[in-house]
Amino acid sequence: MLVRRSPSARARRSTIRGAICAATRTLDPVPSDATRPDTTLVRRARKINRVLAETYPDAGCELDFRTPFELLIATVLSAQTTDRRVNAITPALFAAYPDARAMAAADRAALEELIRPTGFFRAKTESLLRLSADLVERYDGEVPGRLKDLVTLHGVGRKTANVVLGNAFDVPGITVDTHFARLVRRFQWVPDEIVKDPVKTEHAVGAIFPSKDWTMLSHRLIWHGRRCCHAKKPACGACPVAHWCPSYGTGPIDPAEAAALITTQGPA
Ligand code: SF4
Numbered sequence: 001m002l003v004r005r006s007p008s009a010r011a012r013r014s015t016i017r018g019a020i021c022a023a024t025r026t027l028d029p030v031p032s033d034a035t036r037p038d039t040t041l042v043r044r045a046r047k048i049n050r051v052l053a054e055t056y057p058d059a060g061c062e063l064d065f066r067t068p069f070e071l072l073i074a075t076v077l078s079a080q081t082t083d084r085r086v087n088a089i090t091p092a093l094f095a096a097y098p099d100a101r102a103m104a105a106a107d108r109a110a111l112e113e114l115i116r117p118t119g120f121f122r123a124k125t126e127s128l129l130r131l132s133a134d135l136v137e138r139y140d141g142e143v144p145g146r147l148k149d150l151v152t153l154h155g156v157g158r159k160t161a162n163v164v165l166g167n168a169f170d171v172p173g174i175t176v177d178t179h180f181a182r183l184v185r186r187f188q189w190v191p192d193e194i195v196k197d198p199v200k201t202e203h204a205v206g207a208i209f210p211s212k213d214w215t216m217l218s219h220r221l222i223w224h225g226r227r228c229c230h231a232k233k234p235a236c237g238a239c240p241v242a243h244w245c246p247s248y249g250t251g252p253i254d255p256a257e258a259a260a261l262i263t264t265q266g267p268a
Contacts, residue, residue: 166215179225
């Protein structure tokens with residue numbers, strides 16, 4: 001479990017909620033052609049979600065942040081690296097550039113040096129500078145609280161937007177990252193041809209669960225993917241949802257061998 005800089009997740013959410021009370025809380029509607037999942041699938045999927053909730057009661061965003069701006073920047077930086085590595089550099093980064101105006105005016109070389117440990121630092125520096133400039137020019141330096149606005153910002157796609165909405169604005173969102181997509185495929189919640197498309201996956205999974213569950217469902221699947229249902233060798237023999245998983249046996253089923261694969265701490 002990582003130590004967060006803020007006093008508690010609840011206090012942090014409360015603080016942020018107060019700061020963004022004017023944010024509009026709307027989501028893209030689920031497309032009208034989304035097929036309604038069958039009852040058996042819905043029951044099985046919701047059972048898995050309940051068991052994962054019991055297994056990972058502390059599941060949540062593993063990026064440290066205090067404001068929507070910090071979460072947006074941290075999420076952009078988390079591409080192709082670990083949350084742990086991002087958390088290691090963000091205290092110094094946000095001390096130097098605490099908001100969009102400061103970051104938009106940053107010296108490129110100094111910014112590159114600060115974020116270098118996260119990899120792809122030149123491309124990421126370009127994203128941070130242009131993203132911050134977008135915020136200053138179009139949103140008075142504030143992070144907008146709507147998906148349709150967030151995805152117009154430089155370098156911000158639906159995945160990043162949903163992370164920010166779900167964790168900084170309490171707007172339900174499904175984050176389809178590599179772990180989420182892999183687990184959805186292994187659980188067979190959506191057909192194979194859909195799981196290749198993150199937007200279709202988002203809508204198909206959204207049809208299985210009530211919107212109030214979307215953000216925490218995303219965290220739980222990502223946590224389970226990082227700790228147990230690994231890409232190369234899932235720990236099937238020690239998996240708490242093995243009973244409901246059609247892919248049981250993809251990894252070792254011997255309890256001792258599987259238990260050795262479980263990662264108990266920290267992000268992957
Ligand atoms: S049973 Fe295996 S494949 Fe299924 S969720 Fe658990 S670890 Fe992953």
